Amino acid sequence: MSRVWIYDTTLRDGTQGEGISLTVDDKLKIATHLDKLGVDYIEAGWPGSNPKDLEFFQRCHTLQLTHAKITAFGSTRRVGINVEDDPNLQSLIAANTDVITIYGKTWSFQVEEALRTSLESNLELIYDSVRYLKSFNREVIFDAEHFFDGYKQNQEYAISCLLEAQRAGADSIVLCDTNGGSLPHEIAAAVTDVCGKLQVPVGIHTHNDGELAVANSLVAVSAGATHIQGTINGFGERCGNANLCSILPNLMLKMGKQCLRAKEDLALLTSTAHYVSEIANVPPSRSQPFVGASAFAHKAGMHVNAIAKNPETYESISPDQVGNHRRILISELSAGDNLVYKANELGFQVDRQNPKTRKMLQEIKDLEYKGYQFESAEASLELLIYETFAPEADRFELLSFRVTSERSPMQESLAEAQVTLRINSHVFRSTATGLGPVNALDHAMRKALATEYPSVNSTHLVDYKVRVLDGSDGTAAKVRVLIETTNGVHSWTTIGVSENIIEASCEALVDSFEYFLIKFDAKHARGELAESVSV
Numbered sequence: 001m002s003r004v005w006i007y008d009t010t011l012r013d014g015t016q017g018e019g020i021s022l023t024v025d026d027k028l029k030i031a032t033h034l035d036k037l038g039v040d041y042i043e044a045g046w047p048g049s050n051p052k053d054l055e056f057f058q059r060c061h062t063l064q065l066t067h068a069k070i071t072a073f074g075s076t077r078r079v080g081i082n083v084e085d086d087p088n089l090q091s092l093i094a095a096n097t098d099v100i101t102i103y104g105k106t107w108s109f110q111v112e113e114a115l116r117t118s119l120e121s122n123l124e125l126i127y128d129s130v131r132y133l134k135s136f137n138r139e140v141i142f143d144a145e146h147f148f149d150g151y152k153q154n155q156e157y158a159i160s161c162l163l164e165a166q167r168a169g170a171d172s173i174v175l176c177d178t179n180g181g182s183l184p185h186e187i188a189a190a191v192t193d194v195c196g197k198l199q200v201p202v203g204i205h206t207h208n209d210g211e212l213a214v215a216n217s218l219v220a221v222s223a224g225a226t227h228i229q230g231t232i233n234g235f236g237e238r239c240g241n242a243n244l245c246s247i248l249p250n251l252m253l254k255m256g257k258q259c260l261r262a263k264e265d266l267a268l269l270t271s272t273a274h275y276v277s278e279i280a281n282v283p284p285s286r287s288q289p290f291v292g293a294s295a296f297a298h299k300a301g302m303h304v305n306a307i308a309k310n311p312e313t314y315e316s317i318s319p320d321q322v323g324n325h326r327r328i329l330i331s332e333l334s335a336g337d338n339l340v341y342k343a344n345e346l347g348f349q350v351d352r353q354n355p356k357t358r359k360m361l362q363e364i365k366d367l368e369y370k371g372y373q374f375e376s377a378e379a380s381l382e383l384l385i386y387e388t389f390a391p392e393a394d395r396f397e398l399l400s401f402r403v404t405s406e407r408s409p410m411q412e413s414l415a416e417a418q419v420t421l422r423i424n425s426h427v428f429r430s431t432a433t434g435l436g437p438v439n440a441l442d443h444a445m446r447k448a449l450a451t452e453y454p455s456v457n458s459t460h461l462v463d464y465k466v467r468v469l470d471g472s473d474g475t476a477a478k479v480r481v482l483i484e485t486t487n488g489v490h491s492w493t494t495i496g497v498s499e500n501i502i503e504a505s506c507e508a509l510v511d512s513f514e515y516f517l518i519k520f521d522a523k524h525a526r527g528e529l530a531e532s533v534s535v
């Protein structure tokens, strides 16, 4: 099995993506995580660029990495300056890493337009810089910037830049599709040609401007590249870099390449992707291949029917290979098997012929017709399952509510809610105020529930979304409210639908409390409940 070296540049090219900014501590944490995943190189920044990167290279030596090599990044020397006087090269050496990567121009157009120097002088920049860095006994990687555009315009010159880097002692040479505009067949032809001309290992670094960064990286490997540069989640300049979260499973599971420290490390991919998203404060994309929440989410009834027989019918790999998991969505497109799968997950042994299963499926389809959307509100869906198969799980019932909202010139707006709840066969009434009607309802319900279930006070709302279902009805339109609640450990989403936004909100709030009490209230844990239920 042939080896492909994985070079992660999330901390350098990834931070060139719009909206991505990492502190030094963030970078240190991500580096530790990438090392656990088993990447071979972590390109951590440009020490000559800013104080943050400088501090990173001072502090990274305290990290206890077990596998990855930290790499400092910079450019070839400036035109008209000796290597000894070039602040960028000096900062690369001062970073004191075992590996240094420098990029140099290989596209004659760029040499003339951006560097404003002669083609000959650029060859000297490359040679001098690589040779100088090699004299410090570092592993030196040469990134051939704009190589594929250069190869198209002036092939001989582009290749001569690579040969110059090799002559100066570069340990590997990485071909960059810097503008991200190349097509797979162009990459394949150029990489094949270069691999036949160089003695050192060849790498690939692609950008995603044509949505082809992953495909271009994979064809480069097929053509002989043995080193891939990319980022977690595809973060990077403009449309991003090649996404390692897609490259790794393809290389390891489909192309049979040996990557990372061990094959099993691939199971850390999903958690790494989410960790990096979290630290970068970029919401993870649900539809991201392999690691996204929807990557193994099955919705269509026909698919779920086949999945139940053999998951390979609708999955190209098994989710656990990349640390993800299968999800079965329930919606109007569901069949009995969707519900059976979900009910089984909750501990109810039911089959699709069970009249309760059929009845519930019909109820879900009717509710979705009215505007509910259960795939966005899994907690409300689970409550329907409990209601069907374990009605005794019910913790309370909202008997009635009343909300008033006032605003006068003399005082700030104030809302008041009165609720009547049945809790364990006792009726409780409570009244509370709030900044708005939903806040007041939340306070009033919480107050009544806390008499029996004080743990409800550990929950709070984190998101509230409302969507008009048919705008043509104006202010009389039906709305769908989705509420996300957390207890600090778990979060869950519930739904309410009505022409009255307060009623829709109230329905979602009731579900939110009910779900918490059934699932997480210590006295009424789900496990105990499911065990006690025979369906």
Ligand SMILES: CC(=O)SCCNC(=O)CCNC(=O)[C@H](O)C(C)(C)COP(=O)(O)OP(=O)(O)OC[C@H]1O[C@@H](n2cnc3c(N)ncnc32)[C@H](O)[C@@H]1OP(=O)(O)O
Residues within 6 Å of the ligand: 046, 048, 049, 050, 075, 076, 077, 078, 079, 103, 104, 105, 114, 115, 116, 125, 145, 178, 237
């Ligand atoms: C393809 C890539 O993604 S490469 C990585 C790009 N990343 C970054 O630029 C982020 C970090 N960069 C920075 O912090 C700053 O650009 C610095 C500190 C490196 C340099 O800043 P400044 O000294 O102000 O230079 P500035 O960026 O304006 O100019 C770049 C100069 O480098 C030259 N240059 C660009 N690439 C190269 C190269 N590979 N080799 C030699 N010189 C180069 C340019 O021609 C320009 O020269 P000029 O001043 O004679 O026109």
Ligand SMILES: CC(=O)C(=O)O
Residues within 6 Å of the ligand: 013, 103, 143, 144, 145, 146, 176, 177, 178, 179, 205, 207
């Ligand atoms: C080196 C680099 O980041 C590029 O050419 O895109």
